[in-house]
Amino acid sequence: MSRVYNFSAGPSMLPEEVLKTAADEMLEFGTTGQSVMEMSHRSKEYQAIFDEAEANLREIMNIPDNYDVLFLQGGASTQFAMVPFNLMNKNKKADYIITGQWANKAYKEAARYGNARAVASSADKTFSYIPKTTRDDFDKDADYVHICMNNTIYGTKYHELPDTGDVPLVADISSCILSEPIDVTKFGMLYAGAQKNVAPAGVTIVIIRKDLVGNAMEQTPTMLNYQTHADNGSMFNTPPCYCIYVAGLVFKWIKKMGGLEKMKEINVKKATILYDFLDNSKLFKGTVVPEDRSLMNVPFVTGNEELDAKFVAEAKKAGFVNIKGHRSVGGMRASIYNAMPVEGVEKLVEFMKKFEEEN
Numbered sequence: 001m002s003r004v005y006n007f008s009a010g011p012s013m014l015p016e017e018v019l020k021t022a023a024d025e026m027l028e029f030g031t032t033g034q035s036v037m038e039m040s041h042r043s044k045e046y047q048a049i050f051d052e053a054e055a056n057l058r059e060i061m062n063i064p065d066n067y068d069v070l071f072l073q074g075g076a077s078t079q080f081a082m083v084p085f086n087l088m089n090k091n092k093k094a095d096y097i098i099t100g101q102w103a104n105k106a107y108k109e110a111a112r113y114g115n116a117r118a119v120a121s122s123a124d125k126t127f128s129y130i131p132k133t134t135r136d137d138f139d140k141d142a143d144y145v146h147i148c149m150n151n152t153i154y155g156t157k158y159h160e161l162p163d164t165g166d167v168p169l170v171a172d173i174s175s176c177i178l179s180e181p182i183d184v185t186k187f188g189m190l191y192a193g194a195q196k197n198v199a200p201a202g203v204t205i206v207i208i209r210k211d212l213v214g215n216a217m218e219q220t221p222t223m224l225n226y227q228t229h230a231d232n233g234s235m236f237n238t239p240p241c242y243c244i245y246v247a248g249l250v251f252k253w254i255k256k257m258g259g260l261e262k263m264k265e266i267n268v269k270k271a272t273i274l275y276d277f278l279d280n281s282k283l284f285k286g287t288v289v290p291e292d293r294s295l296m297n298v299p300f301v302t303g304n305e306e307l308d309a310k311f312v313a314e315a316k317k318a319g320f321v322n323i324k325g326h327r328s329v330g331g332m333r334a335s336i337y338n339a340m341p342v343e344g345v346e347k348l349v350e351f352m353k354k355f356e357e358e359n
């Protein structure tokens with residue numbers, strides 16, 4: 001068996017240790033005589049797995065008691081509708097910052113249910129930067145302000161949060177969750193699909209301040225109401241049991257690694273290796289302004305489409321897979337989530353150096 005270095009933007013690499021534990025426990029979890037996949041979600045064995053996962057997530061992210069943690073389905077994309085259904089409920093107004101495709105999709109969905117306003121955008125420069133905003137840019141009567149914290153496709157990230165005053169800040173953290181410490185108290189709500197940094201696709205994590213739950217619009221479908229899930233410990237219906245189990249293994253792995261401070265240290269190290277190389281290369285160049293660069297997704301180009309394609313093909317042969325940029329932007333993108341070892345980035349840079357010399 002030889003495992004490749006997988007730079008996929010998602011679904012993406014999982015820690016090898018986690019996969020091995022899942023494999024070891026595949027036929028029998030503990031002494032239950034069954035796989036986690038086969039367990040009743042109402043069993044005490046499964047409830048213990050679930051409770052441990054939630055407790056570890058709360059510990060790692062330092063989530064205060066006045067926040068609910070929900071394990072839902074439907075991906076981050078379902079949150080694009082759930083957020084307005086549940087939060088756009090007082091003045092029926094919300095402010096959105098458009099920093100890429102995901103942010104734009106969230107905005108468009110919200111606009112179907114109320115008065116969504118695009119406050120700022122970086123579309124003018126292919127989303128290669130994070131637009132600056134001040135408190136005055138936001139409507140004081142908005143029910144919330146929505147941002148996409150890390151823009152998976154374009155490789156930008158908020159290193160400083162917008163000042164929204166008293167208006168709750170809602171953030172899509174699908175591609176940066178657990179990559180570094182985050183002050184949960186600065187947000188009304190956070191959400192993330194699991195398949196970038198947490199688990200296989202299938203579970204979506206929602207972290208929401210309790211006072212924001214319970215005011216959904218009248219027509220909100222039961223399954224799209226946060227209250228439904230908060231009142232039932234995310235078990236109103238069958239949760240994505242196995243994904244939550246794997247997420248739990250990842251949370252334990254992060255704890256063992258030394259928590260989010262340590263993850264940040266490793267992620268900064270990986271990103272620095274790659275960005276330093278890009279900044280000094282004569283062939284490759286990064287596409288994002290330095291101050292807004294993501295730690296997780298690193299897009300780059302050669303400036304020549306044919307050469308880009310050649311690089312992607314040769315990289316694949318050498319065991320660096322899924323390095324092609326998003327179909328909407330072209331070029332290359334290396335996604336270096338938590339599970340990508342430092343060695344993977346070092347080897348990629350060695351390979352890029354060699355390619356540069358030969359081309």
Ligand SMILES: *Cc1c(COP(=O)(O)O)cnc(C)c1O
Pocket residue numbers: 010074075076077078102148150151152172173174175193194196
């Ligand atoms: C991947 C991604 C999404 C879409 O997630 P789904 O789970 O496929 O719905 C949304 N937002 C961001 C920032 C993403 O990276």
